[in-house]
Amino acid sequence: MESVFGRYKNLIWLVIVLFVQVLGLAMQVKRGNDQEHTRLIRIWVVGAITPFERGLVWLENSGGDIWHNYFYLRGVRAENRQLKEQIEQMRLEQVRLSEDAAQARRLQNLLAFKEQYIDKTVAAQVIGTSGTDSNRVIYIDKGENSGIKRDMAVITSDGVVGKVSLVFASESQILLINDQTSGVGVLLGDERTQGVLSGTANGRVVLNDVMSDNQVPVGEKLLTSGGDRIFPKGLPVGTVAKVGRGKDLFLNIEIKPAADLSRLEEVLVLTEKQERQAVADDSGRNMRAADILAARLPSVPDKPAEANAAAAAAPKTAGAPTQPAGTNATSNTHAPNAATNVAPPSTQTPKTSATNTSAKPQTTTAKPGNSQPKPAKSAASDQAPTQSPTPNPPSNQSQAAAPNTNNPN
Amino acid sequence: MQITYTSGEQIEVYRFSIPVTIGVPLLALFLQAFIPLRFPNFAVYVDLPLLVTIFFAMARRNPISGLLTGSVIGLAQDMLGHGAIGIYGIAKTVVGYGASSLGVKLDVENAGARFLVTLGFYLIHSAVYFTVARGMVNMTQTWSWLHGILAGLVNAVLGTALYFLLDKFKQRT
Numbered sequence: 001m002e003s004v005f006g007r008y009k010n011l012i013w014l015v016i017v018l019f020v021q022v023l024g025l026a027m028q029v030k031r032g033n034d035q036e037h038t039r040l041i042r043i044w045v046v047g048a049i050t051p052f053e054r055g056l057v058w059l060e061n062s063g064g065d066i067w068h069n070y071f072y073l074r075g076v077r078a079e080n081r082q083l084k085e086q087i088e089q090m091r092l093e094q095v096r097l098s099e100d101a102a103q104a105r106r107l108q109n110l111l112a113f114k115e116q117y118i119d120k121t122v123a124a125q126v127i128g129t130s131g132t133d134s135n136r137v138i139y140i141d142k143g144e145n146s147g148i149k150r151d152m153a154v155i156t157s158d159g160v161v162g163k164v165s166l167v168f169a170s171e172s173q174i175l176l177i178n179d180q181t182s183g184v185g186v187l188l189g190d191e192r193t194q195g196v197l198s199g200t201a202n203g204r205v206v207l208n209d210v211m212s213d214n215q216v217p218v219g220e221k222l223l224t225s226g227g228d229r230i231f232p233k234g235l236p237v238g239t240v241a242k243v244g245r246g247k248d249l250f251l252n253i254e255i256k257p258a259a260d261l262s263r264l265e266e267v268l269v270l271t272e273k274q275e276r277q278a279v280a281d282d283s284g285r286n287m288r289a290a291d292i293l294a295a296r297l298p299s300v301p302d303k304p305a306e307a308n309a310a311a312a313a314a315p316k317t318a319g320a321p322t323q324p325a326g327t328n329a330t331s332n333t334h335a336p337n338a339a340t341n342v343a344p345p346s347t348q349t350p351k352t353s354a355t356n357t358s359a360k361p362q363t364t365t366a367k368p369g370n371s372q373p374k375p376a377k378s379a380a381s382d383q384a385p386t387q388s389p390t391p392n393p394p395s396n397q398s399q400a401a402a403p404n405t406n407n408p409n
Numbered sequence: 410m411q412i413t414y415t416s417g418e419q420i421e422v423y424r425f426s427i428p429v430t431i432g433v434p435l436l437a438l439f440l441q442a443f444i445p446l447r448f449p450n451f452a453v454y455v456d457l458p459l460l461v462t463i464f465f466a467m468a469r470r471n472p473i474s475g476l477l478t479g480s481v482i483g484l485a486q487d488m489l490g491h492g493a494i495g496i497y498g499i500a501k502t503v504v505g506y507g508a509s510s511l512g513v514k515l516d517v518e519n520a521g522a523r524f525l526v527t528l529g530f531y532l533i534h535s536a537v538y539f540t541v542a543r544g545m546v547n548m549t550q551t552w553s554w555l556h557g558i559l560a561g562l563v564n565a566v567l568g569t570a571l572y573f574l575l576d577k578f579k580q581r582t
């Protein structure tokens with residue numbers, strides 16, 4: 001007997017080690033892969049690996065900051081100018097969206113409609129991955145200490161990323177939407193067809209449960225439906241990349257995620273969301289319908305940049321009112337109709353005032369009755385096609401876009 | 410008398426210091442988890458923990474030591490994911506056992522042998538992983554020969570270079 005053990009010692013060891021692992025695997029499968037049971041040993045490994053990742057990311061960021069902030073400043077001036085122009089455009093767009101949101105809230109209030117609002121987000125840095133292509137997860141540098149809990153939604157400014165699958169003291173594991181075990185309730189932007197988004201073994205994202213009699217055009221946008229109770233309704237998820245006939249009566253729809261899941265650096269974790277009834281903006285209650293309509297009518301188009309520059313250079317000779325201080329001429333340069341329209345000098349008056357109004361959108365409540373921002377509004381709506389794909393109010397958008405304000409750290 | 414295909418010098422069993430025994434697998438796991446942040450396809454084609462498993466198993470030439478090394482590294486790799494623990498553990502246990510058994514019988518010190526051994530064990534590892542993930546855990550898996558051979562070649566090239574680097578840490582018994 002002893003000689004048998006001696007002779008097949010290696011093989012017996014192999015069988016024992018394999019048997020133990022198979023047994024452990026079978027137990028996990030039977031429990032439905034409840035990760036709470038395997039939490040402790042995961043903590044050991046994650047605790048051993050992530051400090052190095054965190055350190056390397058910190059070093060990388062510090063080095064990058066020093067390089068970009070102190071040495072490599074080529075093109076910064078031009079970029080700054082471009083960004084300022086972009087901010088101007090976005091402010092104009094925000095004014096228009098505020099009006100739409102106010103109207104939507106009034107209607108929601110009438111219908112006693114309840115909506116989920118993103119109350120608080122925590123910004124986090126991505127520090128690692130699972131290292132395998134069969135588990136599409138990432139690790140972030142915020143955990144239980146920052147108020148993160150399991151099943152919280154994770155997004156970027158581009159769209160949905162995934163959900164928190166495991167939480168450690170100062171790290172969390174995020175299950176990406178392209179993992180084959182993930183699932184997100186979505187609806188198609190225009191058609192409002194509901195479906196479930198999931199990943200595949202090779203990391204593609206597909207939309208399931210859509211019947212073949214539905215019309216799903218390529219390029220159609222997908223938004224979260226809110227049905228999964230993880231993601232609030234209306235967050236951008238992606239666009240339809242390919243549509244084919246799948247099994248049975250269902251379509252095979254491939255989705256291009258809105259967020260670049262392979263190159264994530266910073267993400268936002270939605271730590272608090274509230275369900276509350278929409279509050280109507282009373283300021284517009286006494287407004288006449290004609291005023292609302294007037295605010296939405298297309299206005300006199302902008303003057304071209306050259307004309308603006310000429311007007312600014314020789315205000316006295318033209319007799320037109322000058323632009324007030326603080327009005328950026330570059331915003332006119334990039335006005336949508338600047339190349340095609342020649343506006344009379346008198347049209348400058350509403351435009352400049354509109355620019356002033358739009359320069360501080362946070363304080364200027366968008367009132368449909370306010371006729372001042374009219375020309376600029378139309379310009380903005382022409383210039384920038386609707387940039388916010390979500391039906392959420394802009395307050396949500398701005399909240400999500402400004403994570404640092406809510407970051408507890 | 411045991412017949413081997415290695416010379417007396419090549420059959421020599423090596424050992425490693427404790428920092429190397431712990432540090433190298435940890436470093437492999439760390440790089441495997443970190444590099445895909447910058448190069449997303451890295452995890453699709455390269456398996457550093459597998460290369461480290463093969464290296465330690467071949468150098469020690471002890472099947473028990475090889476399978477235990479593979480088992481520990483594989484389980485650690487499983488823990489970085491979100492799924493069931495043990496799929497990589499089983500696959501790397503088999504590889505560790507096989508590589509150390511092969512190390513006893515064959516000369517695995519030259520570049521050509523190392524290249525072929527790594528290519529072969531990458532395919533074995535993928536096959537075992539595929540079987541366990543699909544058969545036991547019911548994960549959806551797709552097998553692609555093209556991807557398997559391509560990734561195997563990448564790992565074999567990388568492994569051959571890596572083994573010569575890791576040879577510096579070998580200590581004669």
